[in-house]
Amino acid sequence: NHDAHQTGAAQSTIGQGGDQPTSTLPVSAEPFEVLTGSSFTLTAKETTLQLDEKTKKTVWTYNGTVPGPQLRVKQGETVRVVLKNELPEPVTIHWHGLPVPNNMDGIPGVTQNAVRPNESFTYEFVANTVGTYWYHSHQKSSEQVDKGLYGSIVVEPKEPPAKPADQDFTLVLDEWLADDSMAQMHGGTGMDRSGMNHGNMGNMNHGSAPSSDQNAHSGMSGMDGQMSDAEMMPLMYTIFSVNGKTGAAIPPLSVKEGERVRIRLVNAGYLSHKLNLQGHEFQIVATDGQPINNPPLVNGQLLNIAPGERYDIEFIANHPGKWLLEEQGKNPGAKSLAVPIVYEGYADKAATPGTEDLPTVDITKYGEAAKSRFTLEQAYDITYQMDLNTEMAKGKMAFTINGKTFPDVPPLNVKKGDLVKVTMVNRSPKDVHPMHLHGHFFQVLSKNGQPVSGSPLIKDTLNILPGESFVVAFQADNPGNWMFHCHDLGHAAQGMVAEVKYA
Ligand code: C2O
Ligand code: CU
Numbered sequence: 001n002h003d004a005h006q007t008g009a010a011q012s013t014i015g016q017g018g019d020q021p022t023s024t025l026p027v028s029a030e031p032f033e034v035l036t037g038s039s040f041t042l043t044a045k046e047t048t049l050q051l052d053e054k055t056k057k058t059v060w061t062y063n064g065t066v067p068g069p070q071l072r073v074k075q076g077e078t079v080r081v082v083l084k085n086e087l088p089e090p091v092t093i094h095w096h097g098l099p100v101p102n103n104m105d106g107i108p109g110v111t112q113n114a115v116r117p118n119e120s121f122t123y124e125f126v127a128n129t130v131g132t133y134w135y136h137s138h139q140k141s142s143e144q145v146d147k148g149l150y151g152s153i154v155v156e157p158k159e160p161p162a163k164p165a166d167q168d169f170t171l172v173l174d175e176w177l178a179d180d181s182m183a184q185m186h187g188g189t190g191m192d193r194s195g196m197n198h199g200n201m202g203n204m205n206h207g208s209a210p211s212s213d214q215n216a217h218s219g220m221s222g223m224d225g226q227m228s229d230a231e232m233m234p235l236m237y238t239i240f241s242v243n244g245k246t247g248a249a250i251p252p253l254s255v256k257e258g259e260r261v262r263i264r265l266v267n268a269g270y271l272s273h274k275l276n277l278q279g280h281e282f283q284i285v286a287t288d289g290q291p292i293n294n295p296p297l298v299n300g301q302l303l304n305i306a307p308g309e310r311y312d313i314e315f316i317a318n319h320p321g322k323w324l325l326e327e328q329g330k331n332p333g334a335k336s337l338a339v340p341i342v343y344e345g346y347a348d349k350a351a352t353p354g355t356e357d358l359p360t361v362d363i364t365k366y367g368e369a370a371k372s373r374f375t376l377e378q379a380y381d382i383t384y385q386m387d388l389n390t391e392m393a394k395g396k397m398a399f400t401i402n403g404k405t406f407p408d409v410p411p412l413n414v415k416k417g418d419l420v421k422v423t424m425v426n427r428s429p430k431d432v433h434p435m436h437l438h439g440h441f442f443q444v445l446s447k448n449g450q451p452v453s454g455s456p457l458i459k460d461t462l463n464i465l466p467g468e469s470f471v472v473a474f475q476a477d478n479p480g481n482w483m484f485h486c487h488d489l490g491h492a493a494q495g496m497v498a499e500v501k502y503a
Pocket of ligand 2: 399431432433434486487488491496
């Protein structure tokens with residue numbers, strides 16, 4: 001029974017996993033359990049999240065914490081996860097980034113029936129690919145992930161790595177509404193941008209807050225063309241959280257001089273976050289779990305992490321003091337995202353937030369070039385273009401692929417073994433589209449016509465800014481029906497979903 005472990009106090013939550021073995025890793029500052037082994041139970045249930053001293057949210061969780069437990073599994077192992085649903089609505093688990101068999105992908109109505117209240121479902125898959133991943137519900141995901149139904153999963157190598165990190169932290173980023181009555185604004189199956197609430201999002205507010213959907217709309221709706229989604233969302237989601245804590249309540253990461261520190265960053269939210277690591281050069285060692293070839297040191301640049309993406313960074317603790325890993329940028333919530341990094345003996349020192357306007361790392365030019373599996377020039381069996389846009393469709397505001405909304409978007413039809421090349425163009429004037437492919441990794445081949453010049457860039461979630469175009473390639477090696485969608489889950493709920501269908 002893991003009900004009680006919701007505090008930010010790090011070590012206290014570790015080693016209390018009941019029948020599930022917990023980790024002995026030097027993990028700290030994590031308000032969630034770290035579960036090791038290969039057999040787990042995740043119970044979807046409601047609880048209260050204390051974001052800081054004064055901010056409480058009613059949340060939906062796996063095992064009572066936001067994020068849910070971190071599952072630490074070994075490469076090659078068969079992982080079994082029993083999902084029990086104690087919530088009043090159906091839920092699922094999608095293993096974001098992990099190429100699991102199609103019937104384990106957690107897509108209600110496509111790969112399984114959603115798990116109804118008081119029912120359970122057992123997910124089983126072999127953890128084949130080392131890396132940092134996450135899991136979340138895919139039932140009404142624009143609502144359920146927003147409410148807290150997510151956690152991280154790390155696949156560790158069979159053999160311990162040559163240069164293991166001394167510290168291995170995971171930071172899961174998210175944002176929360178300053179005013180819960182705005183919950184109906186962003187996507188969701190129950191509403192559209194015309195301000196009509198179709199009524200099935202009723203328990204979003206748990207009856208406590210008056211619905212101000214109509215009012216909120218008249219002021220901020222993208223519908224009247226006054227404000228784009230990209231402008232509206234940061235004004236609504238102004239409480240940024242790291243592992244379910246915000247601002248001063250975010251516990252520090254404790255390090256010792258000389259240590260190699262790994263930080264696994266996961267973005268479970270709606271907004272991109274631009275992060276600055278004070279006082280240290282760092283390496284981006286993996287993106288979406290996949291290693292970067294010979295990553296150079298980054299100094300004085302920001303790391304942008306889009307919804308659904310993961311970045312593993314490493315630095316050597318060679319600059320004793322108290323520092324911040326902090327968000328920089330103009331989002332109103334930015335100041336609430338600052339993780340102290342505290343060297344032993346420096347806890348009393350104050351860390352000062354930075355204000356510099358720093359450039360952002362271009363991940364398509366990062367790392368040492370090496371032979372890659374796919375090239376722009378080679379022959380492909382299938383080519384597919386996705387024009388991503390923000391427009392009116394069927395009389396309402398929609399996020400479209402090739403002018404259509406799901407399920408009318410023409411599917412990407414493949415057969416097993418096909419080599420597939422996909423061009424994605426973001427034609428939205430302002431909205432950012434982090435595109436996520438289920439069940440496969442793709443290699444990013446070019447950005448705006450320029451070949452990727454760095455390390456072969458292997459991802460499952462690719463952030464595409466307005467006006468940008470990318471070419472990616474993958475091999476169709478995992479039969480089934482797979483989603484290929486924007487991981488701004490509000491955009492997905494409003495149409496921006498394609499399907500990859502195997503013959
Ligand atoms: Cu994390 Cu279909 O998504
Ligand atoms: Cu989008």
